[in-house]
Amino acid sequence: MDNTFLFIIEVIGTIAFAISGIRMAASKRFDWFGAYIVGLVTAIGGGTLRDVLLDAPVFWMQTWWYLAVTGLSLAFVIIFRQSLVKNLRALLLFDTIGLALFVVIGIQKSLAFNFPIWVAIAMGMITGAFGGVIRDILINEEPRFFREDVYATACLAGGGVYWLTLECGGSEISQQLLCAATVIFLRWCAIKYSWQLPILKHDND
C-alpha cells in the first residue's frame, strides 16, 4: 500500500522530468526519437549514475514502466502542446515533487546497500539533480545547475534533514516526509524569491 503510493509518486516525477526534457529537446528542433532519448535521460539519468556508482542493478532495467511512461510523456507533449504552455506552473509543481521524491529514493537505496549516510546524501543529490546535468551534456549546453538557482543545494539540504531526523530517532516515514518537505520548500522559495548562491570571484574581478 505504502509502496504503491511511493511508486505512483515516482511515476508522476518521472513524467514531469521526462516532459521537461522533451520540451527542451523541442526547443532545439530534435526529431521524435531524439526527444524521447532526451526525455528519458532527464528522467532516469540521475538514478542510472547512482546505481552504477553503488554497483546496484540499474533500476529502469528491472521494469519496462520507465521506458513506457517516457513514451506516454512524448505522446502527451505532441498531442497537448497547446495546453501544456498554459499549465507550466502545474508542470513545475510536479517537477518539484518529483525532485523531492527522487532525493528520498536515492538516499534510501544507498542506505539499503549499506553505504554511510554521507554517501547516501550525495546519491540523493545525484538522483535528483544529475538527470538534468546529463541532459544538458547531451544537448551540448552548459549544465544549468552550475549557475541558475538553488537546485542541487536543495537536494543536499533535504539530505541533511534526513540525516538529522535519523540521528534524532525519527521514524522512517518522518525522515522521508521531512526530507521531501525541505527540498520542496527550498526549491519553491528559490524560484519565488530568486535565491542564488554567491558567485565565485575570479582573478580579473
Next chain:
Amino acid sequence: MDNTFLFIIEVIGTIAFAISGIRMAASKRFDWFGAYIVGLVTAIGGGTLRDVLLDAPVFWMQTWWYLAVTGLSLAFVIIFRQSLVKNLRALLLFDTIGLALFVVIGIQKSLAFNFPIWVAIAMGMITGAFGGVIRDILINEEPRFFREDVYATACLAGGGVYWLTLECGGSEISQQLLCAATVIFLRWCAIKYSWQLPILKHDND
C-alpha cells in the same frame, strides 16, 4: 568457425567506426593521440556503456585487439588519407555492416546475461549508436543522432525483428541475420532517400 567469422566482421566494424571517429577528429585538427582516443571512443564507447549498465566485464579490457585495431586504423588514416577520400562509399558500407553487427552483439550479450528482450533491444541500440554519441560529447558537438537521420531507429527496428524472429521460433542464426539485414536495409534507405523522423514542434512554432 562461426565465431571466427563473427569476430572478423566485428573487427571490420571496429575499424570502420574507428576510422569515422579519427576522420572527425582530423577535421577538428586534433593531435595524433587525441584522434586515437576519439576513434577508440567511437568504436568501443557504445559497448562500454552497455557492459557497465549490464554490470558485465567490459569487453575491450578482455583482449588487446580493440586497442590494437584502433591503432592500425589511425596509421591507416595517416598513410592512406588520399585514397580514403575517394572511397567514402566503401567506408560507409563497412560502417553500416559494423553497425548491424554491433546491434546483434549487444542483443545477444544482454540475453546471455538473462535480461528480458526489451532490455536487450535497448542495449543493441546503445551498442550501435552510443559510440557516436559519446564521441560527439567528447568533441563538444551536439550529438548528430538527435537530428540527422534514421540511425538509432534502424537499430531499434533491427531489435524488433530479432524479437519477432525469436517469438516465431526462428533459429539463432536467422534471428541474427534478419536483425542485421533490417538494420542495413533501413540505414541504406535512410541515406539514399534522405529519410527523416518528424521534428518535434515547439511553443513558438
Next chain:
Amino acid sequence: MDNTFLFIIEVIGTIAFAISGIRMAASKRFDWFGAYIVGLVTAIGGGTLRDVLLDAPVFWMQTWWYLAVTGLSLAFVIIFRQSLVKNLRALLLFDTIGLALFVVIGIQKSLAFNFPIWVAIAMGMITGAFGGVIRDILINEEPRFFREDVYATACLAGGGVYWLTLECGGSEISQQLLCAATVIFLRWCAIKYSWQLPILKHDND
C-alpha cells in the same frame, strides 16, 4: 608508514586537481556549489571512471576525505585568491606531482584486481587524465587534452616505464618511483619546451 606517505601525496594531488577545477569554474562565473562540483569532478572523475570500468568499489565512497579535502580547496580559493595568482608555479608543481601519483595508483589498483598490464597502463592514464576530460565536458568546453600538450601521453609513457621495470624484475617501489619520475619529467619538459604531438591532417589540407 609507506601508505601514510602515499596517502599524504594523494591528498596533495587531490587538492591541486580540485583547485585547478575550481579556478576554471571561477573563470566561468559559477556559483560556489557549481565550483565545488567542478573541483570535485576534476579531482575524482578519472578514478571514478577507472573504478566503474574495473568494477571496483568507487574509491571516494569509501572515505569522506576526498569530499572534505575538495571543500577545503574551495574555501582556500575563496579566501586566498590573491596569493594563489602569485603562486601559479607552485600549483603547477603540485598538479604535476598529483598527476604522477594518480597514474601510479591507477596502475597498482588495476594490477591488484588481476587485470593485465596493458589494461593497467590504460587505467593509469584514465586516472590521471580523465578527471580533466570530464571537467571539460561538464563545463561544455572541448577537452584540452585533444590538442594542447603532452599530458595523457606522459601518463602512458610513465605506464610503459612501470611495465619495463616490472619486466626487468625491479622492486615495487622502484616501479612506482620510475613511473612517477617519467610522468613528471615529460610533463615538465612538455611545458618548458612547448612540446606537441603532430596534428592530424585533414582532407582539405
